[in-house]
Amino acid sequence: MKIGNTEVGKVMLAPMAGAADTAFRIICRRHGCSYAVTEMISAKAVTYGDRKTSQLAAITNDEAPTACQLFGHEPEVMEKACAMLLEEYSKSGVMPVAIDINMGCPVPKIVRNGEGSALMRDLPLAGEIIAAVVRSAGPIPVTVKMRLGWDQSSICVTDLAKIAEDKGASAICVHARTRSQMYAPSADWSYIKKVKESVTIPVIGNGDIFSGADAKRMIDETGCDAVAVARGAMGNPWIFEEANAILDGKVFPPVTAAQKIQGAKDHLDLLIKLKGEARAIPESRTHMDKYTKGLYGAPKIRNAVNLAESADEIKSLLTSLLK
Structure with missing residues (x-):
């Protein structure tokens, strides 16, 4: 599949705050990861010139093609932060392959500010944010990470997926749980299939991929274009090699x-x-x-x-x- 003009494989590393730093992204690339996303970057912190935020956003040539993930709830701040980040990346000589907008983080301190998965309760605002970042990013593709909705009674993932496509997003990643579910019970992959059937841009599935077999099963059951591995890669970067092997019809030996x-x-x-x-x-x-x-x-x-x-x-x- 392609994100913008960049060809990427079917097995990716999902963004994980506090875990998916540069070192981990490099290690995952060594083991066959075809695409990764930085830890969450606060748009507001970027506009304040926060040094720690700049360090979090840093990308190296040793990683897989990497996107920068931004979070925030104000379209104008997101637009400005995107422009500032891209200018900083340009000076460094290493550009992100995409700007990813976080609309899926369920952590209380994020949603309290109306950010992350809280945006799934305000789809018009979510659309404004996507449009603002697309404007700011110019030729750099914009992707959106989302959940199924706020809770089981307000699932809106297909609506947000259509909005994302309409506002110019190049791909979307769906974590198959609601915000209220956090990380349990099991992810409901059937919604990934529904999203795939509702949009024409690439759909990346996420949630409960703990083995290469899980990755293949998600692709087979949902038709998604790729899978993003999160917790399943921690302590097990070999999962990328395993998944790639299984998708190619090969056997991957157990890790010793x-x-x-x-x-x-x-x-x-x-x-x-x-x-x-x-x-x-x-x-x-x-x-x-x-x-x-x-x-x-x-x-x-x-x-x-x-x-x-x-x-x-x-x-x-x-x-x-x-x-």
């Missing part, structure tokens, strides 16, 4: 304990390279927990990893799981 431990060490090393050891160690803990999940003895070292103060200590603890 040794591969998981080496993967965790490589991830830690990359975090240190990009952010320095003092910052990398606390930020690595969630990832280390995911890499070691299911390994014999992992629960016993988990607390020790969380208390470790050096990379060497963490690596020693990880190695101990192979003995």
Whole structure:
């Protein structure tokens, strides 16, 4: 499928605040991820010139083709932030392949401000935001991440998908739960199929993809053009290779304990390279927990990893799981 003029594969990395940083996006690319999205970038923070926000938005040549995800609730602020970001990217020499608008985040502090999935309660405003960003982005494609609606009684995903297409969006990504459902119960993929049947632009499915088989099943059941893996990629970047293999009719061998431990060490090393050891160690803990999940003895070292103060200590603890 294409997003604008960029050809991308069928298995992508979904945006995840606090997880899908540069290091993780690079690692996922190494394992076959064809497209990724930055962590959420506050439009208002961009217009204030916030330095941390600029760092979050940074994209490198070592990643898969990457989109920048913006969130906000004011069309004029979103328009200005988009223009400012694209100017900053132009100076850096690495452009995003798209600007992605977040209309799906369910986190209370986001929706309290009328942002994220709260926009699914105000479709006219959502349309104004999409149109404003499309104007500002110029030749850069605009995509929209959305949920099914605010709750089960107000599902509006096909309506928002049609609005997005009408306002100039180049693709949409649907997380198959409502805002009120957060991340449980199971995602209802049938709505992804309904969206696919209601628009002509590419539709990316998202929700409950924890294996390559899940990715293939979502595509087969819904007809979506691609899938975006979120939590299923944490501690398991091999899911991209697995999904690509299965979609090609091939068999992907199970990931060994040794591969998981080496993967965790490589991830830690990359975090240190990009952010320095003092910052990398606390930020690595969630990832280390995911890499070691299911390994014999992992629960016993988990607390020790969380208390470790050096990379060497963490690596020693990880190695101990192979003995």
